[in-house]
Amino acid sequence: MLEWLSADPLNGIIITITFFISVIIGRYLRIKRAGENKSKLIDSRIKILFLFFLIISITLMGHWYIPIGILVICIFISLRLAIFRIFGSKLIFPVLLAFFILVIQTLANGTNKIDYGIISVSQEGFESGFLIFARVVAAASLAILFLSTASENEIIETMRWYRVPITMLDISSLMSRYIRAFSMEAKKMKMAQISRGGLSGGSGYLKKMHDIASITGALIIRALVRAELVYRAMLSRGWKHGQLSLEGAQALNLMDLLIGFILLTGIIILIGIDRVMLA
């Protein structure tokens, strides 16, 4: 049984060394893979440019196959990134909107109608409706997927790199904070008003509107005072308007540019397939 040890030790040594080194490398790769955020493989600057052109190319498409294909890919990516629940919940409204378009186009558009008793539908209307349905849903799924894989700071950073005016960036960064604070504060004030007998089901429309408006008015006044105080505190700590300049922004590396080039070429190929092969 231990013949290999006395007669052929080389194999034993080789297998031992390769095995243990592979164990170390394997473990390292696993740790590296676990620490790596798959959604950050593409630079957000490239992602937003790609997103914009891809959505425009979707608008140019004359067949529903590619937009539906894009939707399927987005669903697959969201499943891989384990964000399908968020992705799905945000996609409900665009799907509903697109479904309305599909129904209306099927019922109202087209000349050759097939009568089904109380309703008459047209093949032509269904085809055009389904194309718009596919475009709207595909474009919305792309935008949702982008947001799910990019933070607010990253988006603002990307806007900065694209030379969006500094004032707009300052307003954006303050706004993104205020939206959350404003929504939370509004919920609190609404609860307080309900507990004091306001916004009750029995009160009339004008009374309810008065209650909602008084919450909003009070909220605006309260938030304005607080926002100004916070802003003064920020100024006193050295924050300056226009601080978000382009200095210190990370340049795009060769790999990012290459990925961008491949992605944009992909868009052109997709339009080509839609125009030539599917025609």
Add this chain to the structure above:
Amino acid sequence: MHISDGILEPKWIFFWYAISIFFIGLGLRIINKRVKEEPVYLPRLSLMGAVVFVISVWHIPVPVTGSSSHPVGTPMSSIIIGPSATVVISAIALFFQAFVAHGGLTTIGANTFSMGIAGNFGGYFVYRLLKNVSPLWFSAGLAGLAGSIITYLTTALQLALSLNPGNVLYYWKLYSLGFIPTQLPLAFAEFAFTAYVIKYISETGCMENISPGYPGDRFSRNALLLMFSIAAIIAIGAYIGYLGGVNMAGTDSTVESMAAPSASRGGIRLISYIGEPLGFALIGITGGLITGYFWSELRRRS
């Protein structure tokens, strides 16, 4: 109102972007100038941006049009921070909304134009027009109502221009009608909401740019109530008639043939010269001014 990605044609995407960028540029110039003089103007702007975002993110899908209905919030914002700054904050709010699948990235230009430029300036114009001659709540409320309706008419026009370039006027009317069932109640809600909010802010006295306006009396309230009631009855009746396929040409021919067969077919010369809508508006204004001016005198004599 927010048009989704995938609906507008690329040439219209770029056209609305170009117009909106021009207005955003103007708005930024004004903001920068103001921020230099008064640094706390920046958080005030951002806060109003957050308010516009929250108000306009609540939406109802609208069949036919491929869009949605929601309150706009920009007229209220323009009263508080000014219309030029409102263009900038609505563009930013729409950018953030594009990522929650409300509106779209490629349609930010079109949506900014309808909500942040047409609705905002339209509402503000109404506010400025009525500010010194009507109670504050009324001028603010009417600004909200007008802003909301103008926004939707503009969206309907944008959809008609892009989707039906061959018959823009017909489809503009069709898309506008598609918005009515959801948008009209929302526009009235926006009237009440804007009126109450601005009145509330004015009563606290913490915004120097919002003056109390002309104090309304019982006469003004009754006149407004009567105006709304009659206008609502006419609007509902016309909509029901339109849905029923009634000929909307009016009763001119009946009057001409039965009541006044000898009258001139050309009608009143002034109206045939300037057109019916303008002519009737002129008659309404003249009649209203004369009645209002002599009302107290007539009441006293009677």
